[in-house]
Amino acid sequence: xxxxxxxxxxxxxxxxxxxxxxxxxxxxxxxxxxxxxxxxxxxxxxxxxxxxxxxxxxxxxxxxxxxxxxxxxxxxxxxxxxxxxxxxxxxxxxxxxxxxxxxxxxxxxxxxxxxxxxxxxxxxxxxxxxxxxxxxxxxxxxxxxxxxxxxxxxxxxxxxxxxxxxxxxxxxxxxxxxxxxxxxxxxxxxxxxxxxxxxxxxxxxxxxxxxxxxxxxxxxxxxxxxxxxxxxxxxxxxxxxxxxxxxxxxxxxxxxxxxxxxxxxxxxxxxxxxxxxxxxxxxxxxxxxxxxxxxxxxxxxxxxxxxxxxxxxxxxxxxxxxxxxxxxxxxxxxxxxxxxxxxxxxx
Amino acid sequence: xxxxxxxxxxxxxxxxxxxxxxxxxxxxxxxxxxxxxxxxxxxxxxxxxxxxxxxxxxxxxxxxxxxxxxxxxxxxxxxxxxxxxxxxxxxxxxxxxxxxxxxxxxxxxxxxxxxxxxxxxxxxxxxxxxxxxxxxxxxxxxxxxxxxxxxxxxxxxxxxxxxxxxxxxxxxxxxxxxxxxxxxxxxxxxxxxxxxxxxxxxxxxxxxxxxxxxxxxxxxxxxxxxxxxxxxxxxxxxxxxxxxxxxxxxxxxxxxxxxxxxxxxxxxxxxxxxxxxxxxxxxxxxxxxxxxxxx
Numbered sequence: 001x002x003x004x005x006x007x008x009x010x011x012x013x014x015x016x017x018x019x020x021x022x023x024x025x026x027x028x029x030x031x032x033x034x035x036x037x038x039x040x041x042x043x044x045x046x047x048x049x050x051x052x053x054x055x056x057x058x059x060x061x062x063x064x065x066x067x068x069x070x071x072x073x074x075x076x077x078x079x080x081x082x083x084x085x086x087x088x089x090x091x092x093x094x095x096x097x098x099x100x101x102x103x104x105x106x107x108x109x110x111x112x113x114x115x116x117x118x119x120x121x122x123x124x125x126x127x128x129x130x131x132x133x134x135x136x137x138x139x140x141x142x143x144x145x146x147x148x149x150x151x152x153x154x155x156x157x158x159x160x161x162x163x164x165x166x167x168x169x170x171x172x173x174x175x176x177x178x179x180x181x182x183x184x185x186x187x188x189x190x191x192x193x194x195x196x197x198x199x200x201x202x203x204x205x206x207x208x209x210x211x212x213x214x215x216x217x218x219x220x221x222x223x224x225x226x227x228x229x230x231x232x233x234x235x236x237x238x239x240x241x242x243x244x245x246x247x248x249x250x251x252x253x254x255x256x257x258x259x260x261x262x263x264x265x266x267x268x269x270x271x272x273x274x275x276x277x278x279x280x281x282x283x284x285x286x287x288x289x290x291x292x293x294x295x296x297x298x299x300x301x302x303x304x305x306x307x308x309x310x311x312x313x314x315x316x317x318x319x320x321x322x323x324x325x326x327x328x329x330x331x332x333x334x335x336x337x338x339x340x341x342x343x344x345x346x347x
Numbered sequence: 348x349x350x351x352x353x354x355x356x357x358x359x360x361x362x363x364x365x366x367x368x369x370x371x372x373x374x375x376x377x378x379x380x381x382x383x384x385x386x387x388x389x390x391x392x393x394x395x396x397x398x399x400x401x402x403x404x405x406x407x408x409x410x411x412x413x414x415x416x417x418x419x420x421x422x423x424x425x426x427x428x429x430x431x432x433x434x435x436x437x438x439x440x441x442x443x444x445x446x447x448x449x450x451x452x453x454x455x456x457x458x459x460x461x462x463x464x465x466x467x468x469x470x471x472x473x474x475x476x477x478x479x480x481x482x483x484x485x486x487x488x489x490x491x492x493x494x495x496x497x498x499x500x501x502x503x504x505x506x507x508x509x510x511x512x513x514x515x516x517x518x519x520x521x522x523x524x525x526x527x528x529x530x531x532x533x534x535x536x537x538x539x540x541x542x543x544x545x546x547x548x549x550x551x552x553x554x555x556x557x558x559x560x561x562x563x564x565x566x567x568x569x570x571x572x573x574x575x576x577x578x579x580x581x582x583x584x585x586x587x588x589x590x591x592x593x594x595x596x597x598x599x600x601x602x603x604x605x606x607x608x609x610x611x612x613x614x615x616x617x618x619x620x621x622x623x624x625x626x627x628x629x630x631x632x633x634x635x636x637x638x639x640x641x642x
Contacts, residue, residue, distance in 0.1 A: 069603040096606060160503075166589035168604040206506050209584035209596070216476075220483035222505055335605045342597075343418055345590050 031060045032270040034086040035074075038065040039212060040235045041088075044292040049274075052283045057273040068093035068170075075102050075262055085265040086274055089126070090170040091327040092334065094258045098125050103260040107272060113279035113298060118315045120324060121297035126260035129278040130287065131295040131322070133311060134174055134253040136246045137228030139218055146246045147225060150182055154200060162203040163214050163223030166345075167338045171211045174253045175227040176337065177325050182250055187329035190337060197345060207345060218243045230311070231294060238291045245310055247321065252311065254295075254322035395612035402609060409613035419597075419614075423621060426577050426594040429512065430625070433576035434569050436516040437523040441568065444520075445527035446557075463524045471518060475582045478514040479505060482586070506588035514586045519575045523568040530564020531557070559636065566633035570626060577622065594618045 036045045042065040053061055066074075068089045075082045079102070089097060097103050105125055108114050114127055121128035136147045142161070147153075153162050165172040180186065180193025205223045208214035215232050217223045219241045230252075233243050259278055261271045277283055284296040293306050295318070303314055312318035398406030413419045448459045466474060481487050482504040489501040504510045534557060542552040580595040587593065594614065602611035 067603070069606070072606070073603060168589070168600055172589075205503075207588050207590035209587075209589040213585055213589075216479065220479060220505075221485045222483050335607065338600060338605060342592055342600075 030266055031062050032086065032267050032274060033062050033064050033084050034088075034274060035071045035084045036063050036065050036088050037067070040231050040292065041065070043235075044287055044294060048286045048292070049278055049283055052280070052286075053274050053277040056277055057270060059267075059270045059273065061270075061274060072097050072100070072102065076100060080264055082262045082264055085262050085267055085271045087126075087260045087262055089258050089260065090132070091256050091258070091325070092170060092173070092331050094123075094126065094256075094260070095327055095331055097260065102263055104263050104265075104268070106261065106275070110272070111276060111279070113276060113281070116281070116300050117279065117297050118299055118319065120254075120256060120319065123256070123258055126258040127275070127279060128256040128258045128297050129275070129284070130257055130297055131318075132170075132255040132257050133230040133295055133322075134171055134227055134255065135230060136225065136248055137218070137233050137243055138225040138246065139221065139242050140244045141242045142221070142224040146244065148246065148249050150179055150227075150248045150250055153203060153225060153227075154196075155203075158203045158225055160203065160205050161224040162200065163206045163208060163217050163226040164200075164204065165208045165211055165214050167334070167341045168209070169211050170255055171214075171227060171229055173330060173334060173337070174255065174325060176341075177330060178227075178250070178253055178323065181323075187326045188333075190333065194340065194344065197341075201345075231292070234291055234293050247311065251323040252321055254318075254324055256324065391612050391615055394608055395616050397609040400605075400607040400609060409610045410617070412610065413613055413617055422592050422594060422597050423617065425592075426618075427621060427625065429508070429515075429583075429593060430573045430577040432508075432512045433515045433519065434523075434573045436512060437520055437572045438565065438569060440516065441520055441523035441527060442565075445524050445531055445564075448524070448528050449531040463521055463528075466518065467521050471579070471581055474518050475514065475585045478510075478517070478582075478586055482510045482514070505586065506591070508587070508591065511583065511587045511591070515576045515579055515582055518579065518582055519572045522571040522575055526564045526567040526571065527561065528564075530561040530567075534560045562636035563633055566629055566636065570629050573625065573629070574622065 034045070036042050042063060046063055050061055050063065053059070064084065068087075071084060071087045071089070072093055075084055075087065075097075082102075087097065087103065103126055106114070106123075106127055108124055111127075114122065117127055121131075136150070136152070138147055140146070143158075152158075164175060167173045167176065176190065176193045176197065177187055179196045180190050183192035183196055185192035206214070206217055208217060211229055211232055214223070214226065214228070215236055218233075219236060228243075228245065230245050233245055236243050259275050261268060261275065265271055279298060281296075281298045281300040284294075284298045284301045287294040288296050288301065288303070288305065288307055290306060295307060295311065296303065299315055303312060303318070312321055394402070395409055396405050396407070398404050398408040444459075444463070448456060448463065451459055479486075483489070484501040484503075484505075486504070488504060489498075492498045492502065538556055538560070539552055542556045547555065577593070578595055580599065583591070583593050584596055598611050598614045598618070601607045601614060
């Protein structure tokens with residue numbers, strides 16, 4: 001094969017044009033990009049949600065797992081041509097995304113499933129396809145009597161055995177609010193929470209940088225008990241790590257995890273279909289099975305298996321046992337709390 | 348230095364032409380730097396001059412907030428100090444290794460080079476996780492200490508500054524050893540023989556001949572290790588934990604969790620300036636040492 005200068009130039013120009021005007025080739029070829037969460041969420045979505053979406057829409061989807069805050073940063077940096085079409089958010093970042101005008105209202109009228117969601121999951125700016133549940137996680141080989149209350153973390157027998165995360169995560173912030181509430185505080189009165197953290201210091205073995213790092217510490221037996229995400233420990237359990245979940249009697253913390261159509265997405269129709277698939281009873285029923293154990297929000301899904309055993313038997317019981325925190329209030333003070341945590345919690 | 352001068356001499360007649368050619372060769376890289384490094388950096392500087400997180404008006408508020416706050420300054424100090432500790436430990440452990448590598452015979456040398464390079468072939472995340480296993484309560488170190496009866500309860504090694512310094516020193520070791528080996532292998536072995544012939548012992552030869560001549564390598568190694576250690580976000584957060592605050596985590600917290608881009612940008616610029624100051628200082632030491640080595 002001979003390469004002529006002219007044909008090379010033509011080739012280079014074509015490539016250059018494709019770079020300069022991506023719309024030329026991408027308009028039809030653009031796949032839907034869904035930013036799910038890392039870890040067990042990505043595994044679950046890849047195995048259940050993606051095949052269901054392919055079947056119902058005929059379209060294709062790319063999973064690009066990342067933290068909520070990173071999703072917001074990416075979309076914010078390229079509002080007109082967002083690199084993500086569907087975002088998944090914890091309650092705090094969801095409010096930020098809405099406040100910064102990064103998401104479309106959900107086309108509720110066209111949705112087949114929106115009306116079937118339990119009331120707490122019906123969010124017009126982006127419905128909740130599942131709840132994240134935070135309670136107590138512990139190593140059953142070291143902690144013989146299962147804990148029953150957040151207050152158990154302060155027991156002297158757990159000196160140097162408790163693990164928490166800092167306030168960068170929803171888990172760490174939610175835990176702080178809950179212990180404030182336990183001592184008479186609230187989202188707007190966090191003082192009792194910080195006092196309780198101060199008293200927890202002798203028991204603290206680790207303040208992990210993020211929930212993933214915290215989960216790994218159970219594996220290393222660096223910590224034996226602490227606040228933890230119900231779904232995050234399922235991966236560890238499936239791999240044989242001795243770790244169990246217990247619902248504290250004060251109530252489990254339920255985080256509405258919401259799914260949003262990104263503003264200015266070129267594939268809005270596909271984005272809508274993906275979210276419809278995520279809300280559908282078929283997908284939610286499958287995601288509730290082992291090993292995913294993702295808590296459903298569609299009332300047509302009968303809660304069963306491990307989720308029914310550990311958390312709640314139906315939507316009403318789930319609502320009764322759960323605490324939904326006021327993230328609008330939390331977001332207003334979170335910067336100040338993080339600052340205070342930086343300064344005061346040195347172990 | 349005399350040797351370098353001898354090599355450069357024959358090129359001298361064509362120097363003007365060579366220089367022009369050299370610059371053109373650097374153009375693609377320069378363009379790349381301009382677009383992907385200088386432009387974002389300029390943007391970063393611009394963002395840091397916004398007075399509020401909403402980025403509506405300009406002002407020096409973010410810098411004032413950082414520089415007038417003892418807590419923030421302590422974080423900066425702790426980060427730079429961490430770099431000093433890691434660099435010192437890496438030098439202490441890396442110099443003997445580099446000497447061994449330079450003096451080793453052919454086959455052993457190949458093996459040692461492989462061992463030094465091996466960490467570079469695995470990701471930092473993997474190396475860091477290995478340290479979690481080593482330093483944990485049930486880790487190798489604690490298991491060994493317990494078995495030997497040196498301690499009754501497992502020591503807390505993970506999530507401590509000592510553990511972090513140790514892990515960072517191992518993770519960044521190749522950055523120190525490789526420049527050292529390069530500098531050491533450039534030293535004429537006859538010089539050591541000459542020193543011995545003139546009656547100097549092994550230590551004296553090392554201190555008066557080898558060490559001064561490999562100072563440029565030491566400075567280069569220290570620069571690389573220092574810069575890598577203070578910016579090692581992954582190792583710092585996994586081994587140091589969430590309560591040990593260093594600049595990279597401070598910056599990430601403000602940018603990502605709090606969406607306060609102007610303050611995050613100001614932190615980045617302050618950090619950049621502080622690191623540049625340290626680098627300049629080290630370079631100055633390097634230049635002085637080069638003068639000494641020639642004398």
